[in-house]
Amino acid sequence: MTERPTLDLALELDPQVALRPEPFGALAYHYGNRRLVFMKHPDVVAVATALSEHDSLAATLTACGVNEARWPSFEKAIVGLMESHVIRQRATTEHPTTAPPTTEPPTTEETAA
C-alpha cells in the first residue's frame, strides 16, 4: 500500500465505520463491507478515535500518552485494523490515497445465533 512506515502515516477511522463502546474495548461495524470487528483493547480504541486529530500514528501515540516501548504492539494492532478497513489512510495533498474497496462481499455476519 505504501513504503512509508505505518508510524508516519496520517490515518483516520473509515467514515463508514461506527464504534460502539464495550467493556472489552469497542465493537466496530463497517456499513460498507458489513464486517464486525472486535477491538479488544480500550487503549487501542482511544488511539483509533484520536487518529484524525494528529499528523501521524506516532504523533497520536505521543498525544495519547502511550509509552514508546509499547508502540510496536500498537502499530501491529493498527495495521490489523487497516486490513479490515476499520482505519484508513487520510487523504492529504502530499499523499493522496485511494479509498479502500467497499464492494467486496460480506465475510462476517450475525454471530452466535
Place this chain on the structure above:
Amino acid sequence: MSAQTLVSQLKRGLDAPICLTWELTYACNLACVHCLSSSGQRDDRELSTAEAKRLLDELKALQVFYINIGGGEPMIRRDFFELLEYSIGNDIGVKFSTNGAFIDQAKAERLAAMDYLDVQISLDGLDAATNDAVRGEGSYALARRAMDHLAAANFGPFKISIVVTRHNVDQLDGFKALADSYGAQLRVTRLRPSGRGVDSWPELHPTNAQQHQIYRWLLANGDNVLTGDSFFHLNALGESLPGLNMCGAGRVVCLIDPIGDVYACPFVIHDQFKAGSVRDFGGFATVWKQSALFQELREPESAGACASCGSYDACQGGCMAAKFFTGLPLDGPDPECAQGHAEAALLAIDRAIVPASSLDHSKPTPIRLSRKPVAVH
C-alpha cells in the same frame, strides 16, 4: 486479549445485542414444515407502524448496527418498505429473510437502490422436488424467480439461505455453484426443532453420518459461506469452524416477535424463554438489560452431563433451543451431539412430553411432511 477472554466477556452479556432478529409478522403465504415461528396467520396484536418506528428509535439509541428482519413473510406487511427506509435512514442496516414471493422486478429495483440492505432468499432444495417437500408447492419457482429479478436489477451479492436437512446435505456443492452463478453469497444454517420443526425435526434433521459430512464441508468451504455460527456443536469433531464458539442467547443475541415480545433467541419462541415485551415500561432496553431471564442466561453455564466429555470446551454442549424442543435437559448433550452422546437419551424421551411452541399461528390446514419429494417430469 485472547479470543477466549473475549468469549468469556461476551458470555456475560453486552449493553445491547450484536445480533437482533425482529420477526415483523406471523403472516405468511407459505407453511414450511420447519417454520421456527409456526407462522401463517397475522396476529391482531402485531406492532403498529408507529410502535415499530419507536422501537427502531430505541435500537438506534442503543447503537444496534443492523437488524435481521424475518417473519412470517416480512414483505406481507404494508409498511414493509416504510420501516426498511426508516431503519436504514437511522443508520440501522437491515438484513431481511424472505421466501421471495413478493419480489417482482419493480420491488427488486427498489431494493437494489437501497444502501446497507442485505436480502436473503430462503431455499431448502436444489430442485423443486426437494425444496417444495419442505417449503410447499411452487415455493422453489417463487424463490428462483426472485433471484432472477434481483440479479436483473443488479442488486449485487444477495444471499441464498439454506437450512440443512437430511434431504439436501448432498446438494451443498450444488447450492454453492448456484450462488456463484448469481454472484450471490451462500448462507447455510442448522435445522432447529423449533416451531413447527418440533414435529418435522425427527424426520428432517441430518443423521449422525451427515453431521460429519456437514462438518467436513464447512471446514473446506466455511470461509466463503455464512453460517450464523450455527454449527458450533460440530466443533467437537476437531478443528473449530469459523465464528464465535458459544451460545449467544440473551447475551449477544435476541428475538423480538411480531407482537413485541422479546425472546432469548430466534429459536426459542416459548414462554420459558420470554424476557418481556417492548411494550413494557422502559421498552426494549430495560428488557435487554434487566430481565431476570437474560441475567440468568449471562451466568456461567453448567456443563452438567457433558462435564466428563473431553469435547465440552470445543462444542459448549451445543444449542439450548435444540435441547429444549427435543425434551433433553439443557445441561446435557445437544440432540445432534457429534459424538453420539444424546442418542440414548433421545430414544428414551416420550414424544408426548416434548414442549410445543407457546404460540402457533399456523393456518388451519398446514402442509404435511408426509408428502415426499417426487421426481420432476
